[in-house]
Amino acid sequence: MSSQAYMDKVQLRQSYRNLWHTNLMSTIQADFPYCCLSLWCGPCVSYMLRKRALYNDMSRYVCCAGYLPCSGKCGESRCPEFCLATEVFLCFGNSVASTRFLLQDEFNIQTTQCDNCIIGFMFCLQQVACIFSIVAAIVGSEELSEASQILSCFSDLVYCTVCACMQTQHKIEMDKRDGKFGPPGVMAVPPVQQMSRIDQPIPAPVGYSPQSAYGQPYGYPPPAQGYPQAPYPAPGAYPPPGSYPPPGYYPK
Numbered sequence: 291m292s293s294q295a296y297m298d299k300v301q302l303r304q305s306y307r308n309l310w311h312t313n314l315m316s317t318i319q320a321d322f323p324y325c326c327l328s329l330w331c332g333p334c335v336s337y338m339l340r341k342r343a344l345y346n347d348m349s350r351y352v353c354c355a356g357y358l359p360c361s362g363k364c365g366e367s368r369c370p371e372f373c374l375a376t377e378v379f380l381c382f383g384n385s386v387a388s389t390r391f392l393l394q395d396e397f398n399i400q401t402t403q404c405d406n407c408i409i410g411f412m413f414c415l416q417q418v419a420c421i422f423s424i425v426a427a428i429v430g431s432e433e434l435s436e437a438s439q440i441l442s443c444f445s446d447l448v449y450c451t452v453c454a455c456m457q458t459q460h461k462i463e464m465d466k467r468d469g470k471f472g473p474p475g476v477m478a479v480p481p482v483q484q485m486s487r488i489d490q491p492i493p494a495p496v497g498y499s500p501q502s503a504y505g506q507p508y509g510y511p512p513p514a515q516g517y518p519q520a521p522y523p524a525p526g527a528y529p530p531p532g533s534y535p536p537p538g539y540y541p542k
Contacts, residue, residue: 299395306400310459311466314405317458324461328454335457336378336385342464343392353377355388386453389460397467412445412452419445 312320328335351370378385422438
């Protein structure tokens with residue numbers, strides 16, 4: 291994918307309306323065993339989730355889901371399983387992010403501000419830890435070196451935790467896709483985050499005041515509220531057409 295096409299895809303992803311079934315903060319509570327599995331066996335879980343995201347059809351596999359320049363140039367068509375195993379072990383972070391982008395583009399899922407803050411904090415912490423390590427290596431201070439190591443360990447812990455929550459989030463989303471929360475065909479009220487669909491028609495802008503049950507704009511009282519009515523004549527009070535004036539009424 292070219293850089294321009296990638297930027298266009300990023301801008302398009304900002305207009306998605308659907309939300310993840312579970313946000314990053316709630317994944318531990320939603321599926322704690324799978325979150326632990328993702329923490330301790332991250333590459334294996336990433337392999338299984340990518341294969342499941344492709345509906346177990348490895349003929350559709352492309353390295354990093356087609357989001358990097360190397361995609362489609364690593365011999366995926368000849369041995370997709372080996373290429374996927376190499377991707378998840380050597381480029382674990384990219385494999386998790388690629389599966390995430392793949393699901394977002396398929397189901398029009400946006401990333402909430404809370405998720406963006408967590409992911410941004412993870413990246414910023416990694417950058418700060420890297421800068422501290424470089425400064426400690428240049429200065430040669432033991433105290434600064436120990437501080438950089440502590441910061442690096444904390445950064446790695448946050449990275450592994452966020453990746454585990456991401457993969458649990460992906461698994462829960464595919465559980466919803468595969469109908470594990472209920473039969474897909476059952477008509478039921480969708481959850482709040484699913485009420486806004488990308489293909490839902492946008493209502494036309496309203497330029498007139500809403501109409502009440504009496505056929506007039508709100509603000510005018512209905513006739514039953516004690517206001518005097520016009521003295522309309524009763525039906526049949528007027529003579530039928532052609533019956534007046536009677537013959538001989540006017541003098542000749």
